[in-house]
Amino acid sequence: MTKINKNKLSLEQSDELLGILKARFEENMNRHKGLEWNEIKTKLDANPEKLWSLNEMESTDGEPDVVGYDKDRDEYIFYDCSAESPKGRRSVCYDRKALESRKKHKPENNAIDMASYMDIELLTEEQYRELQKLGNFDLKTSSWVQTPENIRKLGGALFCDRRYDTVFVYHNGAESYYGARGFRGSLRL
Structure with a gap:
């Protein structure tokens, strides 16, 4: 695999992915009870390389979603949540x-x-x-x-x-x- 524009999404790609992630988050609240999308989005905005990785997960049909929060490390945890293996x-x-x-x-x-x-x-x-x-x-x-x-x-x-x-x-x-x-x-x- 050739790494082209690794860790960088265009503004349009970022906005599209954030829309997908937000919709999935809202449709599957049972996966992340008590967590707020706006807090996750703030972290995503501050870490564009993580958004790139989530885009790679999405583009290979992984359907990433938030499944938890690690309080000790102040980190949100995403897993591939597609019904079948991506x-x-x-x-x-x-x-x-x-x-x-x-x-x-x-x-x-x-x-x-x-x-x-x-x-x-x-x-x-x-x-x-x-x-x-x-x-x-x-x-x-x-x-x-x-x-x-x-x-x-x-x-x-x-x-x-x-x-x-x-x-x-x-x-x-x-x-x-x-x-x-x-x-x-x-x-x-």
Whole structure:
């Protein structure tokens, strides 16, 4: 991926994205009870690089939304809240090492590099489970999650989904990729 105008949105792009984020915020108040949009917008206005990252989340169909507030760090927390794993981030293996290990039929990219480019983090298993308390996500797809180093060193990676009204965590070879598996990200503001 080439970084063109990284961290910068035009005024028009910023206004459009802020409108989308505000509408989503207002339509899903159950995700952020007690939080006020105007306070979040003030922080977004002061941190245009975060708005750029949110735009990357949005443009890959992640539908980012505020899911919490960390009082200790004075940060709002955004997660990808699309019903299914973001369409623009599917068919990727876990990381660069896994991508380079494939001899044939390599995917175009990997989750870790894509998240890094977007300046977001893959959800942890714990964060994924928190997200699932806010709705039913990944009923048809699955999402890579941050994998502990001891598992990754052995060639594996973790992913999650929701089936049978239960959140499951699974393992797979990190080099695997599927049309229905992507990744969800988090962003702190």
